[in-house]
Amino acid sequence: MKAEDSGDIEKKxxxxxxxxxxxRIALARLLFAKGDRHLTVEELHEEAIEARVPVSLATVYxxxxxxxxxxxxxxxxxxxxxTYFDTNISDHHHFFIEGQNEVLDIPVxxxxxxxxxxxxxxxxxxxxxVVIRLRRKIA
Amino acid sequence: MKAEDSGDIEKKxxxxxxxxxxxRIALARLLFAKGDRHLTVEELHEEAIEARVPVSLATVYxxxxxxxxxxxxxxxxxxxxxTYFDTNISDHHHFFIEGQNEVLDIPVxxxxxxxxxxxxxxxxxxxxxVVIRLRRKIA
DNA sequence: CTGTGTGCAAACTCTTTGCATAAGT
DNA sequence: ACTTATGCAAAGAGTTTGCACACAG
Numbered sequence: 001m002k003a004e005d006s007g008d009i010e011k012k013x014x015x016x017x018x019x020x021x022x023x024r025i026a027l028a029r030l031l032f033a034k035g036d037r038h039l040t041v042e043e044l045h046e047e048a049i050e051a052r053v054p055v056s057l058a059t060v061y062x063x064x065x066x067x068x069x070x071x072x073x074x075x076x077x078x079x080x081x082x083t084y085f086d087t088n089i090s091d092h093h094h095f096f097i098e099g100q101n102e103v104l105d106i107p108v109x110x111x112x113x114x115x116x117x118x119x120x121x122x123x124x125x126x127x128x129x130v131v132i133r134l135r136r137k138i139a
Numbered sequence: 140m141k142a143e144d145s146g147d148i149e150k151k152x153x154x155x156x157x158x159x160x161x162x163r164i165a166l167a168r169l170l171f172a173k174g175d176r177h178l179t180v181e182e183l184h185e186e187a188i189e190a191r192v193p194v195s196l197a198t199v200y201x202x203x204x205x206x207x208x209x210x211x212x213x214x215x216x217x218x219x220x221x222t223y224f225d226t227n228i229s230d231h232h233h234f235f236i237e238g239q240n241e242v243l244d245i246p247v248x249x250x251x252x253x254x255x256x257x258x259x260x261x262x263x264x265x266x267x268x269v270v271i272r273l274r275r276k277i278a
Numbered sequence: 279c280t281g282t283g284t285g286c287a288a289a290c291t292c293t294t295t296g297c298a299t300a301a302g303t
Numbered sequence: 304a305c306t307t308a309t310g311c312a313a314a315g316a317g318t319t320t321g322c323a324c325a326c327a328g
Contacts, residue, residue, distance in 0.1 A: 160282090
């Protein structure tokens, strides 16, 4: 939950060969200042506008992809039309509420996964995603 | 891997209040005759055309959604533009090859998941999806 | 016959791209 | 100055929808 100051963010961006522009800094701040989050491009765009940082949708798309390639954030593996980005890159998992396309962090991630299979030749495991799909309990 | 004959398929469809039309039967046969598969709408559509079953893309979309609601198939939780449908509804998991949007079944599904978290009030677990993301090993 | 399913094309949503302008170094 | 980023609008991919026609019961 440590909020990072602009100096940190600028350094981080510079280190990934990303110029610390006004837009990138603002988006990074929105992303990382509030702890772990998962949001869509649309949501981040709205937040930026509300925060009086006029930034175009296309730039939010570009920026989130650049951040993803830089390893600052991650793409969530949930089905559905839109893409969710996750600011938490450490191992943790998610609830997915069926019919509402909603994603929730799993509070205490003490899930144990065992007996992971061997990846095919020449491949290595990048990350294990566990999505627990939930549905409304039928009384 | 048991191939089902048309009688079975018709019965199955009828049981879900889906009229066994030519198209639905043909699609069901393509889906279930070859063991477990995961495919996109596009792929199934091409297969149907190749099998000389002229069916429209829209019908493939409709049919796959109806089959999903009927519990005959399942939607795969992988990110990316297109939706994958899985003919295997039992508990099993997937490899996802990053950068190629490719899905592979995990051969022997002996993964053990333990310490599942308690779902929020009024919710129950529908299914647990495990996606092991792979990347090309960097020498 | 009656109601449901199908096919086509148009509409929609989310995402990407091309190119002129603006900003960073 | 030189290079890279941004914004806009247009294009693109995948998916959904409306409505006339066809088919199953």
